[in-house]
Amino acid sequence: MHDRQSDGGRSSLAKLKIGVVGGGGIAQAAHINNYKKHADRVELVAIADVNEATVRRNIEEHGFAYGFADFNEMFENAELDAVSVCTPNKFHAPATLAALKAGCHVLCEKPPAMTSAEAMEMEAAAAASGTILAYGFCNRYRARAQYLKRAIEAGELGHIYAGRIAAMRRNGIPGGVFVNKELQGGGPLIDIGVHMLDLALWFMDFPKPVQVMGAAYRELGTKPYDSVPTPWDYANYTVEDLAMGMIRFENGATLLLETSFIVHAPEGNNNTVRLHGTKGGLDYKTAGIHQLRQGIPVDIVAPKIPDPDMHQVQLEAFIDALEGKGRMLSTPGQGVVVQQIIEALYRSAETGEAVVP
Template sequence: MAKLRYGIIGTGGAGQGKHLASYAQNPDVELIAVCDIIAAKANQAADRFNVEAAYTDYKEMLREEKLDLVSVATPNHVHAPATIAALQADCHVHCEKPASLTPALVRSMIAARDKSGKKLMIGLNNRFTNWAQFSKAFVEAGSLGEIYHAKCGWKRRRGIPGKGGWFTTKAQSGGGPLIDLGVHFIDVSNYIMGFPKPVTASGQTYSKFADGQAFNPKASGYTGTYDVEDLAVGFVRYENGCTLDLEFSWASNIESEYSYVELYGTKAGLKIERGQVSIFQDFNGTSLDSKAKLKPEGPWGMAECLHYTECIRKNQEPIARPEECVLIMEIINALYKSAEKNAEVKIKL
């Protein structure tokens, strides 16, 4: 079969480090075109990955290149319009996380996908890790019993991605670490648990480090808009009685950065910390602690991109479907609304 003609919209960190780096090594893909609103970045990516065509207007790229597969790796507020345009141009789309800024925008992307007959996958890379797949299989086998509580988080000591760029501008990002980091671990927690139905959310956000003392030294831009949180905490209730406790920060006065998922089950507990899976059980009154021996993870995005091209070739549903992203965005939006109202809010699906 002919290779998939591939193009990308957005050649920043995820665009080059994940999408282009992975699809360049994919035997089913031919790199055709790159696009970035900054011409120098588009040209640099084209040179790095030996791509002939570089654009600054994604609509022009879609019109001229007749692509089969497009990655969208732009700032969050461009995800929906770029994805919809690519679907309308008869392309399969691999859109970075979060799918978009609101549940309504994600639903508009789904509608465009359904009308086009093409596929749409969201770049929720943690689902493709060995630790997530092992944990999901362990839960589905009934090894944890009833999961009645869960915790997840990703906390950085110092890691604000610049000031005045799109990350710290709510109109472009949708928020701070809750939508940036939280989308990863709220998603993978719900994915492992089998997506129970959320019913209420209570959240609080804090912005304590906007003075520039906690910025990532590698980030560019130290002046400009900073209208998002740098710490978010929350609590979600589910229809089945389960609850989720969460915390995400770009900057906190803690010992060191860490990320985790914890699941509390009636038969066993499971903890994921920095990619290591631990199981906690009891047998005849004796505590049993064990660690999963997982295969090393591959390069960032490699398994994800290989999975998606296989789905396209075999006409299969991808692991990271936008329908599930609607649920995740409903949770995130409810947490933000709760923080604004200083009260628990209902989640209407």
């Protein structure tokens, strides 16, 4: 355990005591930076990371009072109110379960876990401890997502009976753990596809998935790519580079899904959800609503929609929820459904059969 200074920086006991598990990229860019904007409400008390240099750097740069190599030790020794779980996917469930057992509220990065069994265990643990468990489905906090959700709730789409999700990168294989199946559970589907999948499900009010067909490919990620310097370790590329899927729901709706880290396609980064409803359609990317009005096809677009940082808005919602001033948009049960669909898509890709999630 590293101790920053004798008083540990714990001057204001009224503030919420925050811990962070995993002090890497997203912890810096979306959690710690945003907690620091609310230093009057929260204090960064403890950081846990298997990398000792990362622990030290976080203590020095952000003023955490304590640092640990093992998150279990952190939960045993530091009195925390809430924690951000920002590790590779493999450790989301163990870190979250340890936090919930210690009575901490949790904001766990996406995806919820590696398997649906883990997500269910996390849901049960949150219910047993009576604490908040929210997932980093940050796109829900975008102004365009909130606007479209309100439009759906106002009935502007009617019954949503079909849709299409894309999270496509033409040449965007991330470095580090993101190409490691052992640590991440998969490639673009579980990493970036999960964002648009969650968003579509949220727009559709989480209908029950009843059948899934999936396919996954490893055609480009495992080889040198000769047009650009190859930044990823293609010899150790163990995840899919393209995943395709179709999800059927109990209410008759279907969703098509396409997600890649690398693919020969004209688009650049392309994250979108398109939904088709009986009264209107929706395009997340343009915040467009498409209807027939007085017999004329009308596109209602919102070119001036604000776009504040979704991570900051999400983190502020978490702090509000900790203070009893609101609820997080995601629930542990929704995390289970997202995880069930991802798991079923991967299983179907392996077996070539349709799978019941």
